[in-house]
Amino acid sequence: MVTTDRKAPPEDPAAVRVLCALEGGRVLPVSAISADSGIPVAAVRGRLRELGDAGLVTEVRHGDYRYYRLSGPGAAALTGRRAGTPPPASLRVGTRAYAFRQARSCYGHLAGRLGCALTGSLIEAGHLAGHDGTVDLERLGAARTVAGALDPIGYALTASGAALFRGLGVRPPVDRAVRCCVDWSEQRHHVAGSVGRLLLARFVNLGWLVPGGPRRVLAVTAEGRRAFASRFGVETPVG
Template identity: 45%
Template sequence: MRQLESVLQVGGDTDIAMIGALVADPGRCRILLALDDGRALPASHLAAEAGVSPATASSHLGKLTEAGLLAVEARGRHRYYHLAGPAVAHLIEALQQLAPAAPIRSLRQESRARALREARTCYDHLAGRLGVELMSAMIERGHLSGGDGTFDLARAHHDQPTGYGHDVDYTLTESGEALLTGFGLHLPICRRPVRYCVDWSEQRHHLAGALGRGLLGRFTQADWIRRTDTTRAVRLTDIGRQSLHDLFGVDLTSP
């Protein structure tokens, strides 16, 4: 009996079907997408985002939390939910890459889709056109070395069309360190401060890791970008557009 209990505790192969069943529900998918920008949101907000009743949202949140996809924290009388970690965010990005595009039936949906592709958050860093143009500009100005920011599936060894990249070892150069210091951004000491993701909408590299997280926080603090209330899209302010051009060489005026 003890031997059987020991075998049962070890477990078998991974249960992909369990995760598949969780993301098969449209309401739960909308909840995961709403949290993919790294924020913690209350159940009432997530119910409205998913278009379901508070009771249904509570059931969805319980299942996602029990499965380890979400974590919950208490703030006074309210409970706030957030993604359990970056691995969940990359799961969402991977599913977006594989899933067909949802049909656009209104001008509002078209505007929302365009905004997400232009500039959005990918968990704790910038993605979309803004994210890849920022990384490209830093490479062109010699602030990053090691790669050219492009993704070619035919030449990729470990990289996929979305998610964390592993093929290229990007390094922050001396000029890059001077740029960040002048900008008031001091990176924590870690093994790999510069990481990258393959952007699912642009199919190029955008910054992740400590550098990507630090830049998102600094841009938000400086009011260069502003988060939206209901989606992962971020809006570039006028001062942000000009400052990104002057300091980082980012030009979003061309198509």
């Protein structure tokens, strides 16, 4: 239960943005919360201490690293305030953080919300087999979920997945084993390895994705939005 005899951190717009970064069951390190919210790391640490004292956020130890998640329904309900929350102190920083989370390249494969949504679609359609796309911190042992961290869990490109490649105009790889990367901003898998590189290169060649700014950000074109929706059932934001 959230106590009522303390100052309620969620009255602070920055605290609300920290809570919103953790919605949907995400378990994130401070760096990821900072990138998502557009709030400096030092300020995020302060808000997390306040939110922890208020019983809204729980710290999760993973080896030598610390992650944070929402605690209970009270914290989840408070993320509904996002609509009334003022924009980040620096709109430029907030916009960049948002774009970085939506779609970016990661060692030549597609990461961010779009990369994870695409991977989920491939699993659901039976194009990938072997796992459900979730990340288990305990299974990763002492590894840190930063950009480029590979999960020992693997997938396999199925016959329908190979047909999908051919439909995109790409020769399927001979090795059907598919590596997966822990997406640090989404805490889910996105396709990595040769399959991931082939897909991203093809999406760029088709004009579905274009460079969207600094830090490997990718922007989805109008044609790309239509293609991702029709071919994979993945909706992408406009702008």
